[in-house]
Amino acid sequence: MSGKKNTGGRLYTYLIMLFLYAPILVLIVFSFNGINSRTVWQGFTLKWYGELFADRGILSSFYTTISVSVLSAAIATVAGTLTSVGLFNMRRRWRAPLLYINNIPLINADIITGVAMCLLFVSLGSVLKFRLGFGTLLIAHITFNIPYVVLSVMPKLRQLDENLVDAAQDLGCTWFRAFRRVIIPEILPGVVNGAMIAFTMSIDDFVISYFTAGSGVMTLSMKVFSMTRKRVSPKINALSSLMFAAVLLMLLAINIREIRQERVAKNKARPLSGIPARSGRGAK
Amino acid sequence: MKRRSLAVPYVFWMAGFIVAPIALIVVYAFTAKSGGFTMANFSAMGKYFSVFSRSFALALIATVVCLAMGYPAAGMLARVPARRQRILMMLLMLPMWMNFLLRTYAWMSILEETGLLNRLLGVFGISPVHLINTQAAVVIGMVYNFLPFMILPVYSVIVKIDRSLIEAAQDLGGSPRAVFLRVTLPLSLPGVLSGITMVFVPAVSTFVISQLLGGGKDILLGDLIEMQFLGQAYNPNLGSAIALVMMVVVMIFMFFMNKFGEGEDKAVIM
Numbered sequence: 001m002s003g004k005k006n007t008g009g010r011l012y013t014y015l016i017m018l019f020l021y022a023p024i025l026v027l028i029v030f031s032f033n034g035i036n037s038r039t040v041w042q043g044f045t046l047k048w049y050g051e052l053f054a055d056r057g058i059l060s061s062f063y064t065t066i067s068v069s070v071l072s073a074a075i076a077t078v079a080g081t082l083t084s085v086g087l088f089n090m091r092r093r094w095r096a097p098l099l100y101i102n103n104i105p106l107i108n109a110d111i112i113t114g115v116a117m118c119l120l121f122v123s124l125g126s127v128l129k130f131r132l133g134f135g136t137l138l139i140a141h142i143t144f145n146i147p148y149v150v151l152s153v154m155p156k157l158r159q160l161d162e163n164l165v166d167a168a169q170d171l172g173c174t175w176f177r178a179f180r181r182v183i184i185p186e187i188l189p190g191v192v193n194g195a196m197i198a199f200t201m202s203i204d205d206f207v208i209s210y211f212t213a214g215s216g217v218m219t220l221s222m223k224v225f226s227m228t229r230k231r232v233s234p235k236i237n238a239l240s241s242l243m244f245a246a247v248l249l250m251l252l253a254i255n256i257r258e259i260r261q262e263r264v265a266k267n268k269a270r271p272l273s274g275i276p277a278r279s280g281r282g283a284k
Numbered sequence: 285m286k287r288r289s290l291a292v293p294y295v296f297w298m299a300g301f302i303v304a305p306i307a308l309i310v311v312y313a314f315t316a317k318s319g320g321f322t323m324a325n326f327s328a329m330g331k332y333f334s335v336f337s338r339s340f341a342l343a344l345i346a347t348v349v350c351l352a353m354g355y356p357a358a359g360m361l362a363r364v365p366a367r368r369q370r371i372l373m374m375l376l377m378l379p380m381w382m383n384f385l386l387r388t389y390a391w392m393s394i395l396e397e398t399g400l401l402n403r404l405l406g407v408f409g410i411s412p413v414h415l416i417n418t419q420a421a422v423v424i425g426m427v428y429n430f431l432p433f434m435i436l437p438v439y440s441v442i443v444k445i446d447r448s449l450i451e452a453a454q455d456l457g458g459s460p461r462a463v464f465l466r467v468t469l470p471l472s473l474p475g476v477l478s479g480i481t482m483v484f485v486p487a488v489s490t491f492v493i494s495q496l497l498g499g500g501k502d503i504l505l506g507d508l509i510e511m512q513f514l515g516q517a518y519n520p521n522l523g524s525a526i527a528l529v530m531m532v533v534v535m536i537f538m539f540f541m542n543k544f545g546e547g548e549d550k551a552v553i554m
Binding site: 009017023026027038039080082086087089101102107110111112113118140143146175179204224225228236244247248 | 377520523524
């Protein structure tokens with residue numbers, strides 16, 4: 001009976017995956033299409049890839065997306081980590097409301113965050129004489145990225161044994177040295193995770209960028225959106241296929257590394273078998 | 285480790301870029317175009333009642349479909365061996381890394397009148413279905429885009445459920461149905477609740493999906509707000525009022541969701 005149930009479950013999982021991947025498959029297949037059509041297939045070609053690398057508009061929007069994502073993720077990671085340490089040391093009475101405000105961009109619909117910042121930048125801009133552009137776009141991205149970093153670093157700080165820091169300082173470390181040598185290594189997984197989430201959120205964002213970038217700057221999403229109002233060129237399909245390949249390779253690399261690290265960790269842990277493993281998983 | 289001051293810059297940042305913008309929405313919502321306090325923006329909203337009800341209805345349908353599709357998928361995922369679980373999780377996350385606009389655009393070519401779905405149906409001699417520029421297409425787009433947001437939180441809760449609780453229920457003679465209803469489901473409720481909000485909130489406020497797949501015919505709340513800020517009907521005051529009402533309604537919705545799940549762990553966000 002359980003075998004039968006498993007087949008059903010497997011089939012269902014495949015169906016969900018088919019649903020999730022069908023559109024991506026369509027995008028990729030039609031990036032090799034001989035004619036400019038998104039439904040009729042007419043022979044194999046690579047010309048859209050060639051044309052993609054000659055299209056200034058698409059390329060510049062791609063660079064904008066990459067630079068705003070990398071910059072905002074990097075800044076948010078540093079700022080979010082330092083903020084988390086600060087918040088963690090605050091009294092609960094102060095920490096709780098601040099964390100609540102920190103969560104607002106996560107809870108609010110993107111369009112609310114977008115129009116709210118749009119209002120702010122437009123009103124500030126009319127006073128301080130600046131226009132919406134890359135600067136406002138970057139500020140918006142940093143603002144919605146920091147909460148993700150804080151949210152992923154905080155739990156790691158809670159797990160941190162505070163005695164370690166005290167010990168380091170008792171042994172003559174300055175606070176900064178203790179921070180670098182003791183706190184950072186302990187919370188690193190949370191920091192890396194936060195950076196990854198921030199980067200993903202940035203690169204995938206359309207709505208907030210749309211409201212905060214003004215008319216001069218375009219991210220890739222904005223470019224695609226403006227094209228869907230007229231006609232989307234298969235060059236966009238070519239670009240999305242390349243991005244898909246890049247993401248796939250990156251995720252594969254991360255996973256292989258993780259599996260390797262786990263193996264190393266397991267081998268290292270063996271001599272210390274007197275210490276009971278904290279998680280029940282993995283140990284059969 | 286006493287370094288409270290490290291959080292101070294961010295407190296100012298939050299005041300400037302999180303609190304102030306939302307305060308501006310409130311101010312704009314109660315201000316007339318020419319300046320001065322007014323309630324006119326709210327009374328003008330009556331004619332958009334159909335937009336409100338349509339947005340909430342479509343988002344609700346999409347959320348229910350996501351739950352119906354996502355819960356079993358999450359349960360299935362939690363039961364496969366750890367190694368395969370990791371691969372499946374990766375496969376689930378991978379589409380989220382692809383640009384959201386591109387994926388929605390791809391659905392246009394699938395759902396079109398002469399699109400791939402109708403071609404496929406034609407091969408089997410089934411008459412074509414009219415989907416593009418309908419509300420059904422909008423719901424499909426919502427479900428497609430937000431399904432992972434349902435699966436992930438539900439999965440992360442189910443995977444942590446202590447197996448021995450389920451085994452105990454089975455040992456005590458619980459039927460599979462009873463075990464699910466009395467043990468698994470209540471324990472997975474926090475994940476379900478956060479899944480529901482993570483699907484509902486973006487679905488109710490979308491304007492991309494309705495414009496790409498709905499043809500801009502039956503506009504949604506997101507479209508309405510977008511039009512007031514960047515579209516032809518430029519009126520940020522009315523736009524702010526609509527945004528404020530939407531925010532408040534969603535907040536009330538989430539408050540009741542959390543009440544409903546009280547006693548359980550708070551809904552997890554990621």
